[in-house]
Amino acid sequence: MQHLYLHIPFCHRRCSYCDFNTYANLEDRIEAYVAALCAELALLPVPPAPPAERAADGVLTSATLRPTIFFGGGTPSMLTLPQLERILQAADRLVPVQQAEVSLEANPGTLLGADTPALDYLRGLLSLGIRRLSLGVQTLHDPLLRVLGRTHTAAEAKQTYLLARQAGFENISLDFMFGLPGQTFADWQAVVDALIAWQPDHLSAYSLILEERTPLFAQVTSGRISVPDDDLAGAMYEHAIEQLALAGYQHYEISNWAQASTQPKLAPRVPAYACQHNLAYWLNSDYLAAGAGAHGHIYPYRYYDILNVDAYIHAVQQGQRPIAETIDLSHADLCAETMFMGLRLHAGVSRTHFAQRCGVELDATYGDTLAQLAAQGLLAHDAHAVYLTARGRNLGNRVFEHFV
């Protein structure tokens, strides 16, 4: 399976809610890091080519997907065009760049303030083959953006989006969060209205998760600021579902929407603009990963790379694969992960896909559990797949825990 995640762990500033493997003020390491990343890519095994045949019944399986490369962060848009070019050249051995969906996470604040004019930079990305842009907008309320520690304003986010369109991007995703500190329902309504007006091709809306060891967690637990309760966050989520459906967006995963465009769907309930790289995660496919703290999955194991940037660079310089830990997976793990990842998709888990991925039949493996969840109104079946009901999507964890 030709999927590759590349982690760029640098940020100008860490967001107050962020617990990813990211570092501020390490700009002086970027050049060495890019070299190390290219060297690591040279050490990775070449993944098998994708299966030639799509499933006969047309349902979503690994064979549906194109090869993908995903620059995640951190802030990948802190890299220069030549740096990105070098990385893609090294990656091409593993995943053919020209055929791949290549995504890059970009921070509106970084693009505008950089040495290269934003429009030139964005055009440069396209010429490198990076045709999918994921903009971390998060919200459109400036005081809230400051609480989150974001470096941009709402106006700058919009300006960046328009520049990306002007540069020629035809696949732009916007990342939003709801359930933010002090956010009211009306605030969120205004955000949803605005983002619909922008007409992005793809949208992600995540409920804020307070992670321990983040400044925001400390502020909330100490009572200095408060976040909406589950009921309000639930109402925000439902509002987004309703309004985005009315605006022609197809909800295809718990937190993801894409334009229901005129282009043919990838598969039933999977719109054309769905993020193919993330689909690989949800299909529990194998994927390679490179970069400090990046997580890869080659059944029967998962691995992640050394978190610390200097230690990562050092390990690669020694000619070693910079793996921090390898986690062995049992067949039961494979089945469980295929279920709790796959059920996040509106397309659900198809019997064809489950059998292909796990080598056993879905109903033979989970028949009782599925029947029990269906009886509770959380799960539904059709001829091809099992999938969450609307209620099941709201209570996803209650469903997923049955499989672990």
Added chain:
Amino acid sequence: MQDQSFVRNFSIIAHIDHGKTTLSDRLLETTGTITSRERREQLLDAMDLEREKGITIKAKAVRMHYTSADGQDYILNLIDCPGHVDFTYEVSRALAACEGALLVVDAAQGIEAQTLANVYLALENDLTIIPVINKIDLPGANPEQVAQEVEDVLGLDKNDVILASAKEGIGIDAILQAIVERVPAPTGTLNVEARALIFDAHYDSYKGVIAYVRVVDGFFRTNDRVQFIGTTAYADILELGVFRPGMTALRELAAGEVGYIATGLKSVDECQVGDTITLAANPSFAPLPGYRPAKPMVFAGLFPIDSNAYGDLREALEKLKMNDAALSFVPESSSALGFGFRCGFLGLLHMEIVRERLEREYKLDLLITAPSVEYQVLKTNGDLIEVDNPSEMPDVGIIAAIEEPIVQINIIAPKRYIGPIMELVTSKRGSFEHMEYLDTQRVLLKYRMPLAEMVIDFYDQLKSRTQGYASLDYALAGYQESDLVKLDILVNGQAVDALSAIVHRDMAYGQGRELVDRLRKLIPRQMFEVPIQAAVGSRIIARETIRAMRKDVLAKCYGGDVSRKRKLLEKQKEGKKRMKMVGSVEIPQEAFTAILTLGEGKQEVRKA
């Protein structure tokens, strides 16, 4: 054979934290019984739990050799005794094995209720008391005032007080010398029928029950066949000896001596504290005074969270029981919780210790119901029954009268807290009996109150309302008729027997309302709406609703880190294992003891 005139048997009486353990260690070191190098942290408190709770649960007895100022060698037996109200009977038996006691009082804190209670016990047993004022090196120490208090309150001569700092080693020699000079030698008779007092016992998997004994008359030898007068059990002495501090076998134990007898018995039930051991071949028919079989005062249901663990729980209780004559248990079946055991304890601390040992040593996940007391219920047909489980309370129509156990409590606190204490005790149906100034600042308050109120977080509330300054002691003082009703709790329309409580009629409404409010906060939202109701008889007196859960989903991608997502799901699932399915509702453990924390106002409740 040891000449009794050179033996001294003594104990140490102290309030928690007044320094008993440190002083014991210091005495053992000074007499060379242990070296500093050998000294484990708090040698006498061997169990982890004891160390954590800072109290001694099991009495121990250590033999020391001491050469007095005049060059004479003495044997000093230190009998350690528990320091908590739940174990008053055990304390009284340990004291009965001694001729003297060191009374250790903190130089800054002065006398506490527990100290007072134990001094009275010592005086009842005719012990010579040596007052020691400890921690004189600490800032805030006021030895003169505390000495005056000792004289005024306890009637001991303040000139007899020894000033010490066990931590700094000050006064240790004076204490040892005073033990030799002031504590009387034992006066047992050697050539009569042998008698020994059991003041503690524990089960040893190799030697059976080990009795900790004070030989009062005659002597015992290895292989002697012995009889227990109270329990009428028989046993052969497999081994006997003394603690130095490890078990050291001897050929015999004679009148005046303190040591152990290994009996080979399988359970401490047959070898109870306070019982008298005599020789089967030449028995005494005069038991030593003061024996009473262990009697639990507080009862609670223990249920395994995983119903498959019922057998494991029974096995664990049986094992604990081998070492704990005061623990009782009978099978109990709850419609809400399934099969478990109704257990009897000496008090709340004893209950907590048993629960923790079951969870820690036997790895059991347990659910414990709110503690109850034993009611005497007179039925209209004239039958008198004992009810220690609210769910077994007969229908109100056939009850003629209910009597509940009453305790006499003593509280010592600074006088500025008299108001809050009065208010608290009154809210707990207590009645004032007596007040006495111990000095210009501190008072002794005496009340009578129902034991049922006492077992419900009374001590915690007393501590919080007096900022930790009050100390408490209680003793059972009979039964009294009260206007009691059974408060039922319905979850999702179904009465949950394990949540029932016996409450006073006048307080039923308030407690019912508060309890459902508390349960609403404790029971996590389910996938459907759950009504919580309180009822007396068929009348609903309070209702709250837990709204249906709206959203529970991990809406975050974690950049391909599926292992993390999986761990979160596993953790969530693990959390649910700590809950009990009652009908279709998941109820967390804390809900079953929610009644314990009523009256704490608007304190935040942590959601499971």
